[in-house]
Amino acid sequence: MNLLNKCIYTADMGNNDYTMNYFLHQLYNTSRQFNVHQYATVLIQQYSQQLKSLYDLGARKVAVVGLVQSGCSPNALATYGTNGSSCVEMINNAVQIFNRKLIPLVTKLNANLPGAKFTYINFYQIDAESTQAFRYTRVACCNLSSIGLCDPSTIPCPDRTQYAYYDSAHPTEARALILGGRAYRVQSLTDAFPVDISLLAQL
Incomplete structure (x- = not known):
C-alpha cells in the first residue's frame, strides 16, 4: 500500500463512450x-465511482x-462531414460538456478523500494547439481498412512526424509525445489544474 500511494496513475475515460457509442x-x-448534458452527467457519475475505487485500492496521485x-478525427470527418467547419462540431461540443465537469470532479475528490492528489490534464486544449505542428491533420497516415484501422497489407506513410493521426482515430507517436510532454510540464496555465504531472510527482 505504501508503494501504491507513491505511484502516479493516469485515468483516461470517455472517448470511446462518445465515438463508439x-x-x-x-x-x-x-x-x-440521453441528451448530451444528461449523458455527460451519467459518465461523470460512473467516472467518480471508478476513481474512488482506484483510491480505495491505494492510488493517491492521479x-x-x-x-x-x-470531432476532428478522420473517422468523425468521414462519418458525419463538417458542414463547412474544420471538425464535426456536435462531437467536439459534446466532449467539451464532459470535460467541463472534470475540474469540479477533481476538486471534489481532493476535498473529500484524505491524502488524495487528483489533477486534471486539459487534453482538449493541448490537442487543439498540437495540430499546428503537423502538415496533415485530418487524414490518416495509413490506408484504412473497413473498420478504420490500418490495412495490414499496405505500407503506412514514410514520414509519420508529418501526420497527427496514424489511423482513423489514434494519434501518431509524434502527436502523443506533444500531448504527454505538455501533460508532464505545462506550456500554458490552462493545460492542467491544479498542477501538471511534474509537480504531482513532487507532492
Whole structure:
C-alpha cells in the first residue's frame, strides 16, 4: 500500500463512450435515451465511482485526462462531414460538456478523500494547439481498412512526424509525445489544474 500511494496513475475515460457509442446511432440507442448534458452527467457519475475505487485500492496521485477533439478525427470527418467547419462540431461540443465537469470532479475528490492528489490534464486544449505542428491533420497516415484501422497489407506513410493521426482515430507517436510532454510540464496555465504531472510527482 505504501508503494501504491507513491505511484502516479493516469485515468483516461470517455472517448470511446462518445465515438463508439453515443454517436453510433445505428448501433446504440444511447443518444435517444440521453441528451448530451444528461449523458455527460451519467459518465461523470460512473467516472467518480471508478476513481474512488482506484483510491480505495491505494492510488493517491492521479492525473485525470480530458478528452481530445474527437470531432476532428478522420473517422468523425468521414462519418458525419463538417458542414463547412474544420471538425464535426456536435462531437467536439459534446466532449467539451464532459470535460467541463472534470475540474469540479477533481476538486471534489481532493476535498473529500484524505491524502488524495487528483489533477486534471486539459487534453482538449493541448490537442487543439498540437495540430499546428503537423502538415496533415485530418487524414490518416495509413490506408484504412473497413473498420478504420490500418490495412495490414499496405505500407503506412514514410514520414509519420508529418501526420497527427496514424489511423482513423489514434494519434501518431509524434502527436502523443506533444500531448504527454505538455501533460508532464505545462506550456500554458490552462493545460492542467491544479498542477501538471511534474509537480504531482513532487507532492
